[in-house]
Amino acid sequence: METQTNQSPKPAMTSCRKKVKDDATFFEDVKDHIDDFIHASMDEHKSCFQKTIKKMFGLSKAVAEKQAVEAKGVESQLPLQTTVSE
Structure with a gap:
């Protein structure tokens, strides 16, 4: 028969x-x-590892979104100007 402890x-x-x-x-x-x-307990290591991974992916996603927005806003075309000297 198992006895249960009240400690969580x-x-x-x-x-x-x-x-x-x-x-x-x-x-x-x-x-x-x-x-x-x-x-630290195994639960503490696991929690910290999960937070670190989420933070890394969150940062990489934010950087990718920022670069996508900047890339869309930068696209412009300037007329090609050439000069020919004789």
Whole structure:
């Protein structure tokens, strides 16, 4: 017979990276980042990975749309002017 615990799984973090101290040195910040990574649950890693992929595709889509709009607006034709010297 199985016994169920009343503990619910820890919810995934809202952000992938949280800065511990604003005045931390570079090495302290890296150490904190590595510690966060090592001690994160699989759900936190999965959530962060999904957010990162969505952000990457969102940015690439926005860039592609911007380039398409700029390409449509730039199309213009100028008359060809040539000069011939004799």
